[in-house]
Amino acid sequence: MLSNIRIVLVQTYHPGNIGASARAMKTMGLTDLVLVNPRRYPDPEASRLAAGAEDLVDQARVVASLEEAVADCVQVVGASARLRSLPLPHFDEPDAMAGELVGHAAHDPVALVFGRERFGLTNDEIRCCSHQVSIPANPDYGILNLAQAVQVLAYEAFKAWRRRPESDYRPARPAGERQPTREQLGHFHDHLGRVMQASGFLTQPHARTEAQLQALFARARPSRKELSLLRGLLGSLERHLPDK
Amino acid sequence: MLSNIRIVLVQTYHPGNIGASARAMKTMGLTDLVLVNPRRYPDPEASRLAAGAEDLVDQARVVASLEEAVADCVQVVGASARLRSLPLPHFDEPDAMAGELVGHAAHDPVALVFGRERFGLTNDEIRCCSHQVSIPANPDYGILNLAQAVQVLAYEAFKAWRRRPESDYRPARPAGERQPTREQLGHFHDHLGRVMQASGFLTQPHARTEAQLQALFARARPSRKELSLLRGLLGSLERHLPDK
Numbered sequence: 001m002l003s004n005i006r007i008v009l010v011q012t013y014h015p016g017n018i019g020a021s022a023r024a025m026k027t028m029g030l031t032d033l034v035l036v037n038p039r040r041y042p043d044p045e046a047s048r049l050a051a052g053a054e055d056l057v058d059q060a061r062v063v064a065s066l067e068e069a070v071a072d073c074v075q076v077v078g079a080s081a082r083l084r085s086l087p088l089p090h091f092d093e094p095d096a097m098a099g100e101l102v103g104h105a106a107h108d109p110v111a112l113v114f115g116r117e118r119f120g121l122t123n124d125e126i127r128c129c130s131h132q133v134s135i136p137a138n139p140d141y142g143i144l145n146l147a148q149a150v151q152v153l154a155y156e157a158f159k160a161w162r163r164r165p166e167s168d169y170r171p172a173r174p175a176g177e178r179q180p181t182r183e184q185l186g187h188f189h190d191h192l193g194r195v196m197q198a199s200g201f202l203t204q205p206h207a208r209t210e211a212q213l214q215a216l217f218a219r220a221r222p223s224r225k226e227l228s229l230l231r232g233l234l235g236s237l238e239r240h241l242p243d244k
Numbered sequence: 245m246l247s248n249i250r251i252v253l254v255q256t257y258h259p260g261n262i263g264a265s266a267r268a269m270k271t272m273g274l275t276d277l278v279l280v281n282p283r284r285y286p287d288p289e290a291s292r293l294a295a296g297a298e299d300l301v302d303q304a305r306v307v308a309s310l311e312e313a314v315a316d317c318v319q320v321v322g323a324s325a326r327l328r329s330l331p332l333p334h335f336d337e338p339d340a341m342a343g344e345l346v347g348h349a350a351h352d353p354v355a356l357v358f359g360r361e362r363f364g365l366t367n368d369e370i371r372c373c374s375h376q377v378s379i380p381a382n383p384d385y386g387i388l389n390l391a392q393a394v395q396v397l398a399y400e401a402f403k404a405w406r407r408r409p410e411s412d413y414r415p416a417r418p419a420g421e422r423q424p425t426r427e428q429l430g431h432f433h434d435h436l437g438r439v440m441q442a443s444g445f446l447t448q449p450h451a452r453t454e455a456q457l458q459a460l461f462a463r464a465r466p467s468r469k470e471l472s473l474l475r476g477l478l479g480s481l482e483r484h485l486p487d488k
Contacts, residue, residue, distance in 0.1 A: 024392055029382045052385055087467075092415045096318070136406060136415060138273040141296055144395070148268055151392045152399050153377070162380060171336045171380060224329075 004105040006032040008113045015040045019049030026053035026155035034069045058122030066128045074108040078129035091133040098156035119189040177223030198241040203235045248349040252313045252357045259284045263293030264391030270297035272398035277304040278313045306408040310372045317350040322373035335377040342400035421467030469474040
């Protein structure tokens, strides 16, 4: 599915942006990079900025026109910093765009198209697109660097893919600590209550204060190990308190 | 609210990353940049990569420790490429993190902390944080460039802010074209039906074909102007067809 998502960079001026875009793509599981008439390619700057994604830069397909780059695609979304006069269907939320794009990518090639750093896409190139998308940004300063725009849209595509039931993405999670039982928590709260009284903090059982502290510890969700730490601390404190 | 969101970069090695991060921040409406012990600052590379966000770089506060950078914050989220052994509350979805962060930022300063390019944050620095967040990425190549990570998390923060009822964000939308009435659409469908018959495409009224084409045009949602174009085309075609 992700392999069906093509990133197309049109006449990129700075080779560093090609490398940084490749890196951005690879972190989000995308591999198909096509360059339309890049100003300078290959170039050491592209390799340098690619970091561990040099393979994507080296394997990029170079073509002479956007038409050629997307001929086999069923959806072509042009990333645009400004809205055009051509009323192409427009997504103003990248996550909505990504949901549709990934849906189509389940079956057919699709493309995300990025224009020149300064000039974006020409009107002829917009005509090669089926949709437009813009990245909502600061109205006073809203033009993202090219590779940053690639990163954001690739991130949304990867997110849309992860959230589909058929993707096999599993986040790396640290092994969960064992949780204490209600009974063990009860013993802890009793212990805490005794220490609060023996210390003089509470002169008699005070339901509200005890309930508030119980709620705080409930939010913290102490593991068995942590509860054990806390009980050990209470034990050490108790040794210094007068017997009730 | 957005002005309460601080971006903290810890011991950044490449000044270019400081500039690119400032640019990323500014596109997403953030302005408060703090540098903990940057290797080289000020530096022309930072200004160069900042593009139109040089003001943020120039106004960045420089401090000697992360503790100093976040002392006044009520929530400090460390961006981490890998999960730590310290069981800080962890967001594995940046959008969930951003929702909470922006909620707190309504009232108090909060911070997003980014570590060194190669080494991330030390355990002592993680202890300055209240939460951790990671950006879900390609399990085989998941380390984003520092400024790209700033861009993605700033993008999510801006999105969370936009979606709050009290934000005054309004997306720039092109003026809507006027929509045709049901009656005008009816005239168009009748016209199309006549042309389909007169051309021999349909030898008699065919409800299913007509309904399918009507549905297609319904999806396209032609404006009044576009409907006018279509009717003009049908009229030109009709002139060449035999009278029924």
